[in-house]
Amino acid sequence: MYRMMIIDDERMIHLSIRKLVETSGLPVVIAGEAEDGAEALNLLESVNPDIIVTDICMPEMDGLAFIQRAKDNRKSIHFIILTGHERFEFAQQALRYGVRDFLLKPVNPDQFIESLQQVCSLLSDGEGRLLLQKEWLRRQQEMVKNLTEQIWSANEEAAGAAIEEVVEHYRNPGSDEYSAAQFAKDLLREVESELQRRHFELSHTYAGEGQWPVEDQASFDRMRDAVKGMIDEIKGSRNLGSRNNILKAVKYIGEHYAREELSLKDVADSLGMSVPYLSRSFKEEMDINFVKYLIGVRMEKAKLLLEQGECPTTEAAYQAGFSDYSHFSKTFKKHYGLTPSDFRKQHQRQST
Numbered sequence: 142m143y144r145m146m147i148i149d150d151e152r153m154i155h156l157s158i159r160k161l162v163e164t165s166g167l168p169v170v171i172a173g174e175a176e177d178g179a180e181a182l183n184l185l186e187s188v189n190p191d192i193i194v195t196d197i198c199m200p201e202m203d204g205l206a207f208i209q210r211a212k213d214n215r216k217s218i219h220f221i222i223l224t225g226h227e228r229f230e231f232a233q234q235a236l237r238y239g240v241r242d243f244l245l246k247p248v249n250p251d252q253f254i255e256s257l258q259q260v261c262s263l264l265s266d267g268e269g270r271l272l273l274q275k276e277w278l279r280r281q282q283e284m285v286k287n288l289t290e291q292i293w294s295a296n297e298e299a300a301g302a303a304i305e306e307v308v309e310h311y312r313n314p315g316s317d318e319y320s321a322a323q324f325a326k327d328l329l330r331e332v333e334s335e336l337q338r339r340h341f342e343l344s345h346t347y348a349g350e351g352q353w354p355v356e357d358q359a360s361f362d363r364m365r366d367a368v369k370g371m372i373d374e375i376k377g378s379r380n381l382g383s384r385n386n387i388l389k390a391v392k393y394i395g396e397h398y399a400r401e402e403l404s405l406k407d408v409a410d411s412l413g414m415s416v417p418y419l420s421r422s423f424k425e426e427m428d429i430n431f432v433k434y435l436i437g438v439r440m441e442k443a444k445l446l447l448e449q450g451e452c453p454t455t456e457a458a459y460q461a462g463f464s465d466y467s468h469f470s471k472t473f474k475k476h477y478g479l480t481p482s483d484f485r486k487q488h489q490r491q492s493t
Contacts, residue, residue: 143264144172146188148181148195148207149223157248158194165254167261176200178207185211190218192260197224208240219260223248277313284310285328289335292368295376300368308361321357325364332371343374373418377425386412387426390419398438399462405431439463440476447485454481 147158155174162169173188175181177199193211197204208220225246242256284307291300311324329348336343347367354360390408397403408431409419424430429437443461446452455466458481463469473481 142168142170143191143261144189145169145192145194146173146175146181146184146190147171148175148178148193148199148204150176150196150199154196154223154246154248158253161248161250161253162257165257167254167257169257169261178202178204178210181207182210185214191264192219192221192257194221194223197222219263221253221256221260277310280310281307281328282331285331285335288328288368289332292332292371292375293336293339293341295372297369297372300372301365304361304365304368307364321360322353322355325360326353329364329367332368336371341375341378343371347371370415373415377418377422384426386414386419387423390423391427394435394438398435398442399460401462401464403435403462436472436476440473443469443473443481444477444484447481448488450485450489454485457481 145162147155149155149158159171162171169192172190173181173184175184178195179202181193181195182202193208195204195207202210204222204224208222211218220240221242221244222240223244223246242259244252244256284303288300288303288307291303307328311319311321326348333343333346333348347370354363389412393408393411394403397407405420406416409416412419414422420431423434427434439461443457446457446460447454452460454470458464458466458469461469463472470480473479473484477484479487
């Protein structure tokens with residue numbers, strides 16, 4: 142049932158409106174009555190009306206002033222205005238306040254019932270939209286919890302599937318007037334809050350960084366990147382999979398060290414990791430940075446070639462990833478305390 146309040150300083154108007162409502166067959170009940178706007182404001186919270194029928198010209202506070210104050214407190218109320226003055230400026234102002242109808246006294250029963258039917262229809266449609274939005278938000282909360290769980294478990298595959306489910310959910314009815322960028326930012330904020338409740342602090346706020354793209358697909362791609370970044374942080378904090386990734390990085394370096402242009406980005410790309418994350422993880426796991434480790438690998442390879450005695454020093458440099466022999470010689474001496482030629486001679490003396 143929809144709750145109605147009647148506001149008028151004429152007793153007969155109250156009685157006639159009450160009778161019309163009670164015999165209308167519409168789902169409306171008279172929940173409160175007042176003689177002027179000031180009295181109605183005092184009753185507004187306790188009556189909690191869905192519909193208000195009010196006169197314009199009343200003592201203490203007129204109908205339009207009351208409507209303006211009531212709208213500030215509760216925007217969803219529907220108003221029907223009654224007046225004994227057919228003045229266009231009243232109708233104009235009433236429409237600006239969102240009044241649904243403007244009826245002249247004496248009240249025409251058919252017009253009043255028709256107006257009341259329209260308001261009831263609007264309320265019913267609004268309830269339907271509200272239920273749809275509530276269900277949409279409830280489902281979104283379930284998805285946030287699922288996505289958070291997959292991030293927390295550092296399960297990239299399951300997190301990816303959860304994101305696709307979220308993207309599909311956005312396209313369902315219920316997300317009207319909600320941009321993809323705002324949707325993605327709000328969802329990420331909720332995920333961040335969920336992680337905080339699990340006592341995990343991210344290094345930065347993924348939801349609020351920089352300007353978000355306007356295009357839907359670009360916004361969702363950024364959301365995917367953010368989720369991957371969160372998973373990377375969680376993996377790093379627990380060292381989950383870190384050792385395995387570093388072993389893969391070491392293996393890759395061992396297979397490609399002879400490429401002079403080999404970089405940390407090449408290794409990161411081969412593993413599907415970000416350069417900063419690999420750099421940090423590599424240093425933490427190996428206790429040495431990437432560049433020094435790569436030089437060490439190359440020096441060890443060059444040392445083995447020189448010990449074999451058959452490989453020229455220039456060829457050893459090339460096979461170890463150096464095209465500049467002078468640079469190779471300086472690096473080798475810094476590493477082993479001897480030039481490549483001196484190292485070979487020393488090794489040959491010790492072997493005889």
